[in-house]
Amino acid sequence: MSLRTRERGSHAGHRGPRSPAQRPSRPGRRQRPPRRPSGRAVAVRLLAAVLAIGVVIAGFTDGWGQEASAEPAAQAFLLAWQQQDYQAAASYTTGRHPVVAAALADAFTQLDATALFLSMGRIVQHGDTAEAHFSASVNLGENGHQWTYNGRFGLRRSGSGWKVEWSPSVINPALGPGERLAVVTTVPPRAPVLDAEGKPLQVPSPVYVAGVRPASLASPAATAAAFAQATGLDATQVLGQIEAAPPRRFLELLTLDPGSYSRLRRGLEEVPGLQVRLTRRRLFSSRASQIVGTVGTEDSSVLRSEGAPYQPGATVGLSGLEAAYQRTLAGTPTTEVVVENSSGKQVSVLRAWQGKPSAPVRTTISEDVQSAATRALGTAPDAAAEIVAVQPSTGKILAVAGRQAPGQQLPPGGALDGHAPAGTAFTIVSTAALLGTGFSANTLVPCTSVTDVGGQVFTDPQGGSSVVGATPFSEDFALGCPTAFAGLSRRLSDSEFRQVARGFGIGADWQLPLPAFSGSVPMASGDGQLAGETIGQGVQVSPLAMALVAAEVASGTWHSPVLVTQPADRSTRQQAPLAPGALRSLRDLMRTAVTSGSAQAADVPGEPVYGQAALIPVKNGRHSVWDSWFVGYQGDLAFAVLESDGSPQVSAPALAASFLTALQGSLAGPQAP
Numbered sequence: 191m192s193l194r195t196r197e198r199g200s201h202a203g204h205r206g207p208r209s210p211a212q213r214p215s216r217p218g219r220r221q222r223p224p225r226r227p228s229g230r231a232v233a234v235r236l237l238a239a240v241l242a243i244g245v246v247i248a249g250f251t252d253g254w255g256q257e258a259s260a261e262p263a264a265q266a267f268l269l270a271w272q273q274q275d276y277q278a279a280a281s282y283t284t285g286r287h288p289v290v291a292a293a294l295a296d297a298f299t300q301l302d303a304t305a306l307f308l309s310m311g312r313i314v315q316h317g318d319t320a321e322a323h324f325s326a327s328v329n330l331g332e333n334g335h336q337w338t339y340n341g342r343f344g345l346r347r348s349g350s351g352w353k354v355e356w357s358p359s360v361i362n363p364a365l366g367p368g369e370r371l372a373v374v375t376t377v378p379p380r381a382p383v384l385d386a387e388g389k390p391l392q393v394p395s396p397v398y399v400a401g402v403r404p405a406s407l408a409s410p411a412a413t414a415a416a417f418a419q420a421t422g423l424d425a426t427q428v429l430g431q432i433e434a435a436p437p438r439r440f441l442e443l444l445t446l447d448p449g450s451y452s453r454l455r456r457g458l459e460e461v462p463g464l465q466v467r468l469t470r471r472r473l474f475s476s477r478a479s480q481i482v483g484t485v486g487t488e489d490s491s492v493l494r495s496e497g498a499p500y501q502p503g504a505t506v507g508l509s510g511l512e513a514a515y516q517r518t519l520a521g522t523p524t525t526e527v528v529v530e531n532s533s534g535k536q537v538s539v540l541r542a543w544q545g546k547p548s549a550p551v552r553t554t555i556s557e558d559v560q561s562a563a564t565r566a567l568g569t570a571p572d573a574a575a576e577i578v579a580v581q582p583s584t585g586k587i588l589a590v591a592g593r594q595a596p597g598q599q600l601p602p603g604g605a606l607d608g609h610a611p612a613g614t615a616f617t618i619v620s621t622a623a624l625l626g627t628g629f630s631a632n633t634l635v636p637c638t639s640v641t642d643v644g645g646q647v648f649t650d651p652q653g654g655s656s657v658v659g660a661t662p663f664s665e666d667f668a669l670g671c672p673t674a675f676a677g678l679s680r681r682l683s684d685s686e687f688r689q690v691a692r693g694f695g696i697g698a699d700w701q702l703p704l705p706a707f708s709g710s711v712p713m714a715s716g717d718g719q720l721a722g723e724t725i726g727q728g729v730q731v732s733p734l735a736m737a738l739v740a741a742e743v744a745s746g747t748w749h750s751p752v753l754v755t756q757p758a759d760r761s762t763r764q765q766a767p768l769a770p771g772a773l774r775s776l777r778d779l780m781r782t783a784v785t786s787g788s789a790q791a792a793d794v795p796g797e798p799v800y801g802q803a804a805l806i807p808v809k810n811g812r813h814s815v816w817d818s819w820f821v822g823y824q825g826d827l828a829f830a831v832l833e834s835d836g837s838p839q840v841s842a843p844a845l846a847a848s849f850l851t852a853l854q855g856s857l858a859g860p861q862a863p
Contacts (some may be wrong), residue, residue, distance in 0.1 A: 255670040260320035261313050261387045263352035268308045268324055281443040284346070285356030297361045298328075300372050300434055301337075301527070305329035311340075318347040322354075326362075330373055330525065331499075337541050338529050366530040367389025371540075372434060376522040377503035379550035382472055383482045383511050385555040386586075386755070390474035398443045398451040399467045401460055401502075405437035407463040417443065417464060421455030421489050427500040428649050436534035440465070442502050445454035446485040447474040473505075475565065478555050480590045480604045481704070481753070483510015511551055511754070514703040517755075521548030552756035559827070562852035563591035568835065569848045571595075573841065577849055578605040578733045582741035585749025587734070588827070591784055600817075600834050606706040610832060612668035612726035613804035615819035618739055620679075620724040621667060621779060623690040625772035627681050631779055635663045635678060637671035637721045646718030648676040648725070651805075670804060672725045679721040684714040687723065693767030694739045694747050696731070701760040702753055709735040726804065733830040736821045740801065741779065746773055779821035780822065786845075789844035792820055794850045799824045803841045818842040824850060 191577035194537070263282055269295055269811040270279035280290035298306065311323030321344050328337045341363060344355040358365035365371065376716035382390035400417075407413050414429035421444060428443065435441040443464075446454065451466075478484035486492055486506045493506050504522055507513035513527050529537040530810060554578075563577040576592035588606050593624045601608040623629070650673045679687075687713055696709040709731040714720035723729055734751060743750045768776065780800035783789045789803040801822020808817050820831045831842040831849065 209376075224232055233339040243557070247457055258347060258352070260315050260322065260347070260352045261310075263354070264320075264322035264343075264345060265310055268310060272306055283356040283360075286558060290356055290609070293358065293361065297371055297562045298357070299661055300370050301328060302331050302373050302430060302434055303328045304331045308370045311748075318527055320345040322350070331526075335525055335543050339540070361382050362529075362540070362629050364529050364538060369529050372528050372530050374528050374536075375501070376524045376526075376543065376545070377501065378523070378548040379484070380473070380505045381519045381521070381550040382554070383476070383515075385557050385560070386550040386552050386553065386588075387557055388552065389557060390472050390550075390801070391553070391555060392476045393469040394472055395475035396448050397469050397471045398446040398448070398465055398471060399442050399469060400446065400461075401440050401442040401467070402432060402463050402465065403438060403440055404432050404435050409462070411801060413461060414465045414733075416461040417458075420454055420461060422487055423500050425642050431500070431502060432437045436530070438534055444489060444502070445471075445473070445794075476559075478553075478560050478590055480592055480606070481553065481555060483512040483514075484508045485512050511553070511703065515551045515754075516780075518549050520549060522546040524797075531641075531711050539608060550756075553754055554581075554588065555590070556588040559589040559853065560591065562849055562854075563589040564853040566845060567591055567593050567851035570841070570845055573833050573835045574600045575831065575833040575842075575845060576600060576605040576608070576733050577829060577831050577845070578737045579827055579849075580734070580737045580741050580751060581826055582745035582749075582823060582828045583826050585626060585738070585741070587751055587753045589829075590734075595834070600832065603705065603732070605705065605830075605832075606702070606704055608732050608832075609707055609730045610732065610817060611806050611808065612729040612731045612736070613806035613810045613817070614725050614820060615736060615802050615804035615830075616726035616729050616731070617667060617675055617724070618743065618776070618802050618821065619668060619691050619696070620675055620687070622694070622743075622768055622772070622776055623682055623687050623724075624678055624810075625775055626690060626768060627686070629678070629681060631663050632777045633663050635661060635666050635674045637661045637666050637669070639673070639679075641673040641677050643676045643679060643721035644717030644719075646652075646721065648673050648721065657737065664779055664782050668783040668803075670783075670802065671724075675722040675724045679724045680717065682720065683725070684720050687711075687720060688713070690767050693748065694742055695750070696729075696735060696739075698750065702751060704753065706734060707732040726806075733832050736830040740821050740823045740830065743776055743800070744823040744826070744828050746770075754784050784822065787842050789820055789822070789843045789846075791840075792822065792846040792850070794847050796850070797825045799846075799850065801843070802844070803840050803843050805838065807838070808834070820846040822846065827853075 259377055265277055267282035270282065275725065276291035276294045277287065279294055280287040283290050286748060307327040309325045311325060313320055313322045321342055323340065323342045325340050330337055337363060341358040345352050354360060358369060359368060362371060372392055382392050385391050387486040402413060403408060410432045411429055414432055415425045418425035430667050432441065458466060473485055486508050488500060488502055488504050490506050492508060493504060500570065507516040507519065512519060524545040525543045527541040528539050528541050531537050548762060559579050563579065567575055574593060577589065579589040580587050592605050594600060596636065601610050603609065637650060641646060650671055691711045695710055698708045700706050700708055711723060712728050714723060738751060777800055780802055781798060783802050784793045784799050789801050792799050794802055799822055801820055804819040808815055815834050818833045818836050818841045825860045830848045833842045834843055835841050
């Protein structure tokens with residue numbers, strides 16, 4: 191035997207929605223228009239017809255009409271019950287027909303069943319009494335759970351024939367008077383994303399919770415319809431949740447952030463019986479939004495596009511680590527078939543399917559470093575800027591902070607995945623390549639206003655040095671002189687230059703859980719293009735890629751970036767492509783750039799700061815803006831600052847100083863050698 195009942199969803203307390211066509215009849219209940227039966231429903235009817243024939247045949251083979259057997263009555267009752275012909279099923283019982291029909295209908299409404307299969311078992315008959323055994327298999331809907339149990343009921347013979355002795359235990363042996371079956375789905379609370387110290391990166395923020403007390407609703411159907419119209423959810427699924435929930439308990443239907451609530455407020459105010467409560471939860475705001483990402487709740491379009499049924503308490507990661515670790519952070523629900531008494535108190539658990547608890551994801555983000563980066567961005571409110579910091583000795587990402595600003599938009603992708611022009615910040619890599627050829631940092635290299643390499647003309651925006659032929663390379667580096675580097679590029683081959691860039695991790699295959707860009711250096715087609723690449727022309731990088739360049743200079747070893755420690759990211763390391771002497775020269779040059787070059791604004795008290803700056807004109811629609819870089823390190827902290835501003839000034843070093851000052855020496859790691 192097979193029965194198709196209503197389709198419904200599930201929620202943090204009970205499972206819910208079903209379509210109107212599947213809604214069983216109830217005495218005094220307004221009926222909805224039927225819909226065309228599905229393929230499964232047709233199959234159910236065919237199977238029922240076959241079983242009905244089987245009942246007749248069984249009657250003849252058992253001597254039906256010769257002996258008063260209880261079997262035909264038991265089979266007819268089960269068949270009518272399974273076919274949702276509750277009035278017919280009630281007629282085979284000793285109970286009041288409206289009461290029995292309503293009890294059978296309500297049982298499967300409350301179970302949120304989508305299908306029922308009943309199988310006749312043995313019958314033990316003693317004179318005018320009998321006991322029939324059967325097995326039931328209930329499909330509990332979208333979670334795919336199949337609840338199977340064995341039932342039994344008594345029969346007695348009277349003048350009108352055999353009748354099922356009615357009591358709630360006919361539905362299930364565990365049911366007593368005034369009790370009901372229910373499916374309780376418990377959604378685990380979403381676990382947090384943690385920083386390196388184990389503290390949640392999410393911060394408590396305002397949350398609006400819309401819900402109802404089912405017992406107080408004048409018309410659950412009207413409430414469900416109005417709520418669905420206001421939110422775009424499915425009305426039948428919402429109604430199923432309301433009907434299946436404990437009637438006197440507050441049922442949370444939807445969780446909203448302030449912006450979403452403001453958008454839906456007018457419609458929600460029209461929902462009869464709906465209550466909206468303002469609370470605070472760690473859900474929508476975080477201390478590292480580029481890393482943590484965002485979360486959607488019950489009305490998320492992502493859930494709908496995936497075909498997930500409406501389920502109060504459901505959350506889904508939309509971006510960042512929230513999306514990358516959705517299954518870990520959300521866990522899976524626990525589903526229980528329970529018995530409840532008339533007051534809604536749970537009496538017993540008949541079957542349970544244990545879900546998987548949610549688990550936190552632990553990152554490498556440092557509370558102190560992240561806080562310092564965030565505060566530093568507040569000192570430049572009119573500029574778009576990003577700060578990313580890493581630990582040179584390990585490659586751990588300590589902070590990722592960013593902010594866009596009208597008219598000064600940085601490349602999409604943020605500090606990890608943005609594709610930005612490197613400019614003369616890339617001269618750290620170019621200098622490493624030159625030093626690897628035996629070039630000495632003490633060499634006098636003129637910084638001319640104009641130079642031609644391979645037919646390509648390079649100019650120095652600052653007009654070049656006033657002392658032609660007597661400029662030491664340290665000054666060229668400190669000022670980021672493009673003509674000096676363009677001329678020196680003749681010492682390099684394209685393969686040598688690209689090999690050194692790869693040694694700094696440019697173009698490496700990082701194993702991060704989030705999209706991240708390690709940079710790219712095009713293959714040079716001639717001397718002119720190679721000269722341009724030495725000053726960052728055509729080179730694309732992310733702030734994270736440049737922070738790792740500085741980290742390699744600081745530690746002498748390249749480490750792949752690490753963001754998550756639980757579950758752990760895979761990390762690799764390799765030696766810097768420089769001999770110890772060349773590495774010391776590069777550090778000295780980066781220190782000079784901070785003490786007397788274009789990065790002087792980054793020179794703060796405390797441990798020495800090393801770095802390089804850059805200023806790059808960038809087209810932004812019809813307007814030109816200026817991207818400013820500072821790439822450097824202090825002790826065991828390497829970082830990159832990228833700032834977009836409307837004025838042609840090297841502003842990133844000053845923002846770097848604000849970052850280091852805000853940090854206030856909380857990372858007093860050893861100075862790099």
